[in-house]
Amino acid sequence: MNDRGDPSSRPENLDRKKLDRRYKDDEEQSVSQQTCNYWICKPLNKREIEMAPPVLFDTLLRERTAALLQSSSDYRRYAHHLSSRLHRLRKTLKVRRRISAKTNPKSAVVTASAETEATATSAPSSKYDAHVPSPSELATDKRFAGLLLLAAERAWAHAMETKATMENSASVAPEKRKHVLQRLEKARKHASQFASILLESDESGFSDYDKLQVVSYSALLAASGALEAFHYNKAVVQFSIAYTGLQGLALSLAGPDASDDDSDTADLYRDLLDSTVIPSLKFAALQVDPSLRSEAVSAIAHKFIPEDNVVVELVQKVAKDEVKVRELLTGKSDHADALEFVDSITWRSHTAHLRDATVAAAIVSARGADEGLSKTLADAKTETSAPAFDPALLAWQDAVDAIHETIVEANSSAGDDVQARVQELYIVSTFASYNLIARRIARDNLLASSLRTSLEAGTKKGAPVKSSASKLRALSGIYDAILQSIAQIVDLPGVASDEPLSDALASLQKYYSAHKCASDAAALLSGSPANVGSWMKAESLVSEIDEMALNLDGETKSDMTAELLFKADVPALRKLVASGLGSAKEQQAAAKVTQQKREYAKAHKGSAPFVVEDLTAEPVFVELDRLVDLQHIGKKIKPVPAKPVFFDTAFNFIGYEQSEQSSSTVPVAAAAGRGQAAVAGALADDAMETKDESTAATAKKGWFWRR
Structure with missing residues (x-):
């Protein structure tokens, strides 16, 4: 039997040591141990009570984030963690009590104060009745706030656990749905009860910021329960209160003097708004009034929030x-009446009416950023840098995102005019994307120009080759990005059917492709085949550029977007390519002549003289292996042949005395006439004597005698 079924394992039947051990184990398995350190069993002194922060909405949001709530098991683990914290808190504050189902609550054994006994209800819904803290208790110890808020969060976690189980199952049982509604109602009850205590009395010692947290949390739980019960009128009101409260909390934590903890908490509020509150508010508002589709979220919240609601004052x-x-609070921003100023947009003979305030406000904001950019570009005193384009790029990116979200919402809705509205939104989307990409290309072009200027300055100063190579790689990457951006414009809806714009974009692609080929050629060895080929390709691309097409019938001078996009200096590019190609061809020709000289010298090796006999002749390349041609320097100078060592050794064994005696009786003239016959005979006699001596002297050994 498990712990829940065994009566001996219940908390009231365990001794204190076992109970403390169980609570300690549950605490070690908690999701966020850092925030649990406030709830300790030993009593706190006055200073520790003042320093211990209460459990409020920001604490619960951190708990949810740390728990990574995604599946039903995550919600179950989170609920168990909250139960452990709540039980320990009740024990620490000495408000824990048990109410039997058959016992009258008025006669129940209460271990708390007299105020606690007066708060007992007539029909308890559970065996542990929630303790409702009084303002004096909250002023004494702010940890009493966790009694109701932890109970509300635990009920919400149980509801989300059951809901996650329902989403994973094929069929939904009515009992489960009823359980979800009951848990959410219980959570709403606890949170609203605590909010009423804080708002009705100022003795609790909680600040306005803490009260706004509790009011927003209570409204969020009430809105979730109403949405699950399909009560859209109640849900849209409560979501409007929660939206206003969370926005106010985020604004209160923003500022230049905000700490890191404040910034993190503000991010938690914004994430909750973006993920839950805003989508739910839009959905509930559309169910109530479909005409609110074009309204901004702030306008919807302002429309449904009660005027006398306490959240406005907080x-x-x-x-x-x-x-x-x-x-x-008014639901109107500086661009709230954007539809009155921008009711339609026109792009390349296409006109679309703006029906959504969010889209109109985004376009108005982007045009405002363009005004600042145009002033910066027109100011001749200051040098334009790439960061000057950032505000305009961000504004147009926000406009594109807002339009895409509106298109998704329009496609998911039903109505007679949905198709016409979607078509107009696609025109607006093309208009916004065209402006965004044009400013991106202008910024990249500015970066490329600054890099080219840096390269030219480095070449004059003799910069290292390594730094120049890195800059050339960066320049080639920028031109790649520009070409990709142009391809994105070509793929936009409606561009292919616009012939003047298509021709202008084709010429613009050739312009930046020629720039890329020039940068690639500069990175290669001058005069190499790849270098000359890149320059020739750049020259071919430049010759195909149509400068008239880039003008767009004068539109580039009147429209800021066209001026930024089609800003091309074709004559300067043509001059750059011509000079680069000429220099590369000269280097190639010089390298070719050198190669020919090498091949000629190699083919005529050993025959060509070193000294040029004709002053008009061009000297021939000489290699080191042609040193053998030294014998051809002059006819009178000849090298002395080397005498082998064998001849020096054999000289010692030739019988010159015998040959001198025989040759002395012969006249010199007769000896000269005999020729080679006498010498041959003498050598034959010596050979016979040597043979006899070698046969007789077998004991003689050595390297010479073995040959």
């Missing part, structure tokens, strides 16, 4: 930025 007290607070 946001005004907490938030620091007065302008953003006014925009939040």
Whole structure:
């Protein structure tokens, strides 16, 4: 039998040591041990009580983030963790009590104060009735706030666990759905009860920021329960309150003097808004009124939030930025009436009406960023840098994202005018993407120009080859990015059918392709076949550029986007390519002559003289292996042949005395006439004597006698 079924394993039947051991084990298995250190069993002194932070909405958000809630098992583990914390907190604060189902709550054994006994209900829904702290208890120890908020969070976790199980199953049982609604209602009850305590009395000692957290959390739980019950009218009101409260909390933590913890908490609020609150608010609002599709989220929240709701007052007290607070509470920003100023857009003879306030506001914001960019570009005193394009790029990127989200929402909706609305949105999307990519190309072109200037300056100063090679690689990468951006413009809807724009983009591709070939050629060895081939390809691309097409019938002078996109200096590029190609061909010709000289010298090795006899003749390349031609320097000078060692050794064994005696009786003239016959005879006699001596003297050995 498991622990729950065994009566001896229940908390009331265990001794204190076993109970403390169980709580300790549960605490070690908790999801976030750092935030659990506040709930310790030993009593705290006054200073520790003042320093111990209460469990509020920001603490619960950190708990959720640390728990990585995705599956039903994650929610179950999170609920068990909350149960352990809640039980230990009740034990620490001495408010833990047991109520039997048959016992009258008024006669129940209560171990708390008299105020606790007065808060007992007539029909307890569980064997542990939630302790409702009084303002005096909250003022004494802020940890009492965790009694209701932890119970609310645990009920929400149980509901999400059951809901996750329902999503994974093929069929949904009505009992499970009823269980989800009951858990969410219980969570709403606990949170709203605690919010009422804080709002009704100022003795609790909680700040306005803490009260806004509790009100927002209570509204969020109420909205989740109403949405699950398909009560869209209640859900949209509660989501509007939660949206306003969370935005106010994020604004209160933003600012130049904000700490890292404040920034992290503000990010948690924004993530919750983006992932849960805003999509749910839009969905509930569309179910109530389909015409709200084109309204901004802030306008929808302002429309449904009650005027006398306490969240409005709390946001005004907490938030620091007065302008953003006014925009939040009134539902109108600086671009809220954007539809009145920008009701339609025209792009390349295509006109589309703007029906969505969000899209119109994004386009107005992007045009405002363009005004700042145009002023920067027109200012001749300051040098334009690449970061000057960042505000415009970010604004147009936000516009593109807003349009894409609107297209997705329009495709998922039903209606008679959906197709017409989607077609207009595609035109607006092409317009925004065209402007975004044009500014990106202009920024990359500016970066490439600065790199080319740096390379030219480095060449004059004699910069290292390594730094020049790295700059050339970066320059080639920038031109690759520009060509990819141009390809993205070509792929936009409606561009292929626009012949003037297509021709202009084709010429622009050739312009930047020629620049890329020139940068690639500069990185290669001058005069090499690859170098000359790159320059020739660049020359071919430059000759195919149509400068009239790049003008777009004068549109580049009147439209800022066209001026930024088709800003091309074709004559300068043509001059650069011509000079580079001429220099490469000269280097190639010089290398070819040198190679021919090498081949000629190799073919006529040993025959060509070193000294040039004709002053008009061009000297021939000489290699080191032609030193053998020294014998041909002059006819009178001849090298002395080498005498082998064998002849020196054999000289000692030739019988010159006998040959001198026989030759002395013969006149010199007769000896000269005999010729080679006498010498041959003498050599034959010596050979016979040597043979006889070698036969007789067998004991003689050595390297010479063995040959």
